[in-house]
Amino acid sequence: xxxxxxxxxxxxxxxxxxxxxxxxxxxxxxxxxxxxxxxxxxxxxxxxxxxxxxxxxxxxxxxxxxxxxxxxxxxxxxxxxxxxxxxxxxxxxxxxxxxxxxxxxxxxxxxxxxxxxxxxxxxxxxxxxxxxxxxxxxxxxxxxxxxxxxxxxxxxxxxxxxxxxxxxxxxxxxxxxxxxxxxxxxxxxxxxxxxxxxxxxxxxxxxxxxxxxxxxxxxxxxxxxxxxxxxxxxxxxxxxxxxxxxxxxxxxxxxxxxxxxxxxxxxxxxxxxxxxxxxxxxxxxxxxxxxxxxxxxxxxxxxxxxxxxxxxxxxxxxxxxxxxxxxxxxxxxxxxxxxxxxxxxxxxxxxxxxxxxxxxxxxxxxxxxxxxxxxxxxxxxxxxxxxxxxxxxxxxxxxxxxxxxxxxxxxxxxxxxxxx
Amino acid sequence: xxxxxxxxxxxxxxxxxxxxxxxxxxxxxxxxxxxxxxxxxxxxxxxxxxxxxxxxxxxxxxxxxxxxxxxxxxxxxxxxxxxxxxxxxxxxxxxxxxxxxxxxxxxxxxxxxxxxxxxxxxxxxxxxxxxxxxxxxxxxxxxxxxxxxxxxxxxxxxxxxxxxxxxxxxxxxxxxxxxxxxxxxxxxxxxxxxxxxxxxxxxxxxxxxxxxxxxxxxxxxxxxxxxxxxxxxxxxxxxxxxxxxxxxxxxxxxxxxxxxxxxxxxxxxxxxxxxxxxxxxxxxxxxxxxxxxxxxxxxxxxxxxxxxxxxxxxxxxxxxxxxxxxxxxxxxxxxxxxxxxxxxxxxxxxxxxxxxxxxxxxxxxxxxxxxxxxxxxxxxxxxxxxxxxxxxxxxxxxxxxxxxxxxxxxxxxxxxxxxxxxxxxxxxxxxxxxxxxxxxxxxxxxxxxxxxxxxxxxxxxxxxxxxxxxxxxxxxxxxxxxxxxxxxxxxxxxxxxxxxxxxxxxxxxxxxxxxxxxxxxxxxxxxxxxxxxxxxxxxxxxxxxxxxxxxxxxxxxxxxxxxxxxxxxxxxxx
Numbered sequence: 003x004x005x006x007x008x009x010x011x012x013x014x015x016x017x018x019x020x021x022x023x024x025x026x027x028x029x030x031x032x033x034x035x036x037x038x039x040x041x042x043x044x045x046x047x048x049x050x051x052x053x054x055x056x057x058x059x060x061x062x063x064x065x066x067x068x069x070x071x072x073x074x075x076x077x078x079x080x081x082x083x084x085x086x087x088x089x090x091x092x093x094x095x096x097x098x099x100x101x102x103x104x105x106x107x108x109x110x111x112x113x114x115x116x117x118x119x120x121x122x123x124x125x126x127x128x129x130x131x132x133x134x135x136x137x138x139x140x141x142x143x144x145x146x147x148x149x150x151x152x153x154x155x156x157x158x159x160x161x162x163x164x165x166x167x168x169x170x171x172x173x174x175x176x177x178x179x180x181x182x183x184x185x186x187x188x189x190x191x192x193x194x195x196x197x198x199x200x201x202x203x204x205x206x207x208x209x210x211x212x213x214x215x216x217x218x219x220x221x222x223x224x225x226x227x228x229x230x231x232x233x234x235x236x237x238x239x240x241x242x243x244x245x246x247x248x249x250x251x252x253x254x255x256x257x258x259x260x261x262x263x264x265x266x267x268x269x270x271x272x273x274x275x276x277x278x279x280x281x282x283x284x285x286x287x288x289x290x291x292x293x294x295x296x297x298x299x300x301x302x303x304x305x306x307x308x309x310x311x312x313x314x315x316x317x318x319x320x321x322x323x324x325x326x327x328x329x330x331x332x333x334x335x336x337x338x339x340x341x342x343x344x345x346x347x348x349x350x351x352x353x354x355x356x357x358x359x360x361x362x363x364x365x366x367x368x369x370x371x372x373x374x375x376x377x378x379x380x381x382x383x384x385x386x387x388x389x390x391x392x393x394x395x396x397x398x399x400x401x402x403x404x405x406x407x408x409x410x411x412x413x414x415x416x417x418x419x420x421x422x
Numbered sequence: 423x424x425x426x427x428x429x430x431x432x433x434x435x436x437x438x439x440x441x442x443x444x445x446x447x448x449x450x451x452x453x454x455x456x457x458x459x460x461x462x463x464x465x466x467x468x469x470x471x472x473x474x475x476x477x478x479x480x481x482x483x484x485x486x487x488x489x490x491x492x493x494x495x496x497x498x499x500x501x502x503x504x505x506x507x508x509x510x511x512x513x514x515x516x517x518x519x520x521x522x523x524x525x526x527x528x529x530x531x532x533x534x535x536x537x538x539x540x541x542x543x544x545x546x547x548x549x550x551x552x553x554x555x556x557x558x559x560x561x562x563x564x565x566x567x568x569x570x571x572x573x574x575x576x577x578x579x580x581x582x583x584x585x586x587x588x589x590x591x592x593x594x595x596x597x598x599x600x601x602x603x604x605x606x607x608x609x610x611x612x613x614x615x616x617x618x619x620x621x622x623x624x625x626x627x628x629x630x631x632x633x634x635x636x637x638x639x640x641x642x643x644x645x646x647x648x649x650x651x652x653x654x655x656x657x658x659x660x661x662x663x664x665x666x667x668x669x670x671x672x673x674x675x676x677x678x679x680x681x682x683x684x685x686x687x688x689x690x691x692x693x694x695x696x697x698x699x700x701x702x703x704x705x706x707x708x709x710x711x712x713x714x715x716x717x718x719x720x721x722x723x724x725x726x727x728x729x730x731x732x733x734x735x736x737x738x739x740x741x742x743x744x745x746x747x748x749x750x751x752x753x754x755x756x757x758x759x760x761x762x763x764x765x766x767x768x769x770x771x772x773x774x775x776x777x778x779x780x781x782x783x784x785x786x787x788x789x790x791x792x793x794x795x796x797x798x799x800x801x802x803x804x805x806x807x808x809x810x811x812x813x814x815x816x817x818x819x820x821x822x823x824x825x826x827x828x829x830x831x832x833x834x835x836x837x838x839x840x841x842x843x844x845x846x847x848x849x850x851x852x853x854x855x856x857x858x859x860x861x862x863x864x865x866x867x868x869x870x871x872x873x874x875x876x877x878x879x880x881x882x883x884x885x886x887x888x889x890x891x892x893x894x895x896x897x898x899x900x901x902x903x904x905x906x907x908x909x910x911x912x913x914x915x916x917x918x919x920x921x922x923x924x925x926x927x928x929x930x931x932x933x934x935x936x937x938x939x940x941x942x943x944x945x946x947x948x949x950x951x952x953x954x955x956x957x958x959x960x961x962x963x964x965x966x967x968x969x970x971x972x973x974x975x976x977x978x979x980x981x982x983x984x985x986x987x988x989x990x991x992x993x994x995x996x
Contacts, residue, residue: 202981218811233911
């Protein structure tokens with residue numbers, strides 16, 4: 003996948019990065035054939051992405067960049083972590099004992115205080131233009147050739163209809179799972195036999211081929227087809243999606259909605275999901291910032307750590323990139339309602355798992371946390387870093403025929419000190 | 423027989439049609455300043471002018487332009503766009519057999535469809551999505567709002583008058599309460615309403631200008647945002663103690679100041695729409711009330727800033743208002759806006775065809791904001807009537823050298839499925855019989871009335887339409903892209919509604935089909951009924967071999983019908 007050559011031969015890709023599964027899917031679509039050995043090679047390199055999105059903008063002060071005893075520091079203390087010298091807010095006691103598995107970045111400047119813009123920048127790694135989300139890009143290049151689940155799943159109760167795949171194939175668009183409720187209509191109608199379902203689907207496929215063949219706007223018809231493919235995959239995972247968490251899981255993860263969502267996220271990852279995003283809503287704390295963070299992080303901290311533990315226990319931590327992030331942070335200034343407002347100028351996040359050096363702290367803010375004082379980065383650098391960590395060269399072009407579109411913003415680069 | 427069915431023979435009665443159209447009432451707008459006196463003279467129609475400009479905008483247009491679509495394609499396309507559902511197989515055959523010259527035949531069809539009660543329903547759906555953007559909210563009951571919208575369309579009220587009524591509504595008077603839905607079901611949150619006034623009625627999204635001049639769009643300034651906000655800022659939601667109804671009250675004081683979070687520069691503004699002049703308050707009205715706001719009294723000031731908004735909005739100086747609506751109606755008919763996204767018009771994101779946008783806006787004003795006239799002219803263009811675009815590049819599609827695919831709206835999809843499977847026909851027949859039994863005297867005349875038919879059928883099947891809306895409607899308002907999720911596919915694959923409607927019974931589609939023994943006949947009826955075209959030879963062969971391979975005829979019939987009805991060809995208007 004060099005730029006602008008239009009050459010996407012499978013042997014090039016394999017020699018560049020031997021485990022790049024999505025390329026195999028691309029090659030298959032172009033008529034290339036994988037040998038069993040190559041398939042195994044791809045299989046063993048299977049990587050995943052877990053995105054834990056704290057919607058609304060969590061406060062960097064009350065999480066990864068505490069400033070106790072300073073003008074804007076707020077009421078909470080900082081505590082020691084399992085990494086000597088790394089301090090985080092006391093609201094994250096479980097994370098504190100696991101920071102040797104994670105790293106934090108304290109010097110993100112997004113230059114926007116707008117929810118929509120901040121979110122899009124964090125997801126696309128570019129602040130303007132139609133580009134695919136992290137999740138769609140990861141889905142395209144990491145998914146195995148015949149995935150058992152939709153490649154990019156988002157467990158959330160609120161749906162923003164974004165064009166998450168941009169110019170990538172519709173099959174890599176984000177598929178929303180509504181909270182922990184299984185989607186409706188997962189079961190084949192009683193009177194329809196398996197064979198009848200197959201033959202009517204075949205007939206439908208023939209019709210669609212005739213309709214779209216050589217005519218305009220194939221993106222529309224592809225999107226339509228891929229929704230049916232995803233539906234079939236979901237039907238085949240009915241049991242998994244409808245399973246009620248065990249008593250033990252609920253005890254460990256918490257029986258609240260976020261706890262249940264994280265149990266589902268774990269189950270999906272263990273059953274072949276490529277990208278799972280799970281959203282914890284409610285961090286837009288314009289009023290009562292401190293009480294809200296006490297409550298929200300109380301849910302988040304233990305639940306997330308159980309998920310982290312389980313991923314590690316099943317041997318997937320080395321192959322799963324984990325992001326904990328928001329669309330921005332919160333103002334240093336505490337407003338009259340004890341709230342903190344929107345703030346994109348000094349934001350924190352945590353990263354861990356596949357390809358990420360653990361226990362690292364990147365960058366710093368000044369004494370009162372009003373601006374980045376060291377190693378300023380933005381969502382563009384982060385975007386490069388995710389893909390470098392996953393073994394996908396972010397400076398390479400997307401595998402999109404006839405176009406030269408670099409995966410990451412060419413003006414940005416990876417945060418090297420985070421990479422293994 | 424659905425209402426449309428009984429309309430088709432009327433195609434023969436062109437004289438009758440003309441009479442209907444002339445009788446079209448166009449009541450004057452409410453007591454708001456009239457647009458200038460109407461210019462009434464004979465002039466060339468608009469549609470050839472549009473085609474000329476579209477053609478002139480692309481150097482090699484003639485070379486790349488698709489020919490006009492076939493009559494079958496046009497028949498389906500126009501039905502979906504103008505009446506919100508697909509025609510029957512029977513109607514399609516009659517239209518194809520009609521030997522009238524193409525242009526004449528198509529023009530007559532457009533008139534016929536525009537006169538149908540289904541046109542009002544279709545536009546009700548379109549305008550509801552445009553204005554309420556699929557919001558939940560029950561301060562104004564949905565049915566009242568929808569009925570108000572639909573009767574406005576049926577009377578073909580001027581668009582400026584409709585919008586003026588919406589923006590003037592305070593919800594206090596029952597008769598005018600439906601129009602207050604725009605405000606009241608946004609809970610009159612000033613920032614939400616400010617942004618939506620800009621987006622929905624002016625085609626500009628000023629959200630980012632709330633906190634500072636837009637960082638990347640030169641034309642969007644903080645004073646634009648606060649100029650709109652200043653019309654609204656003094657108003658508030660008042661709950662009437664007796665009726666418990668929410669309505670708007672207003673204070674006679676309060677100015678709008680703003681500070682940029684970037685520059686800390688302070689500004690202050692009176693009510694003002696974009697770059698129109700500020701509207702100063704008259705002297706001596708500050709703190710002057712007709713009713714002083716108190717906990718139990720709805721404030722009514724002597725001078726209302728909010729009531730300046732409809733006046734300013736529909737004034738002839740406000741070009742943005744007309745450009746917005748013509749762009750949105752163009753998008754409804756052509757599948758994409760001249761400006762895309764529909765609410766992001768500014769200097770760096772101009773229309774693909776600025777001359778067309780200006781022409782449409784100017785002419786809409788001269789035609790007294792006559793929406794039905796504009797829709798008719800758009801439907802008559804070659805631009806609308808072209809075959810599907812061949813290439814895949816966006817540039818080609820944006821030249822309008824070929825027709826753009828339009829995904830069926832949730833409502834179009836619901837009605838199309840119900841009409842095709844026969845649910846509509848069966849339901850209407852049952853409703854007719856019910857009324858005739860109850861009221862044998864006048865029932866005959868009543869049930870023959872197309873308006874009665876449309877409304878009866880709608881009310882009987884609304885719950886089904888709602889299910890489609892829940893499943894297929896994305897969040898937000900009018901847009902032209904297409905997205906399809908797995909749960910939508912699951913609804914079509916396994917959903918109980920579709921399964922139920924496929925079961926053969928009482929002369930519905932699958933019942934008719936299963937009785938056709940010759941497979942060629944079967945294929946013809948299937949394709950005509952579902953896709954409104956005759957099957958090709960290969961398709962007849964494919965149907966034949968399917969029927970031969972599956973011994974259970976009923977099962978095969980249902981499977982084939984399902985396949986056609988869930989195909990891309992059915993899912994899109996093309």
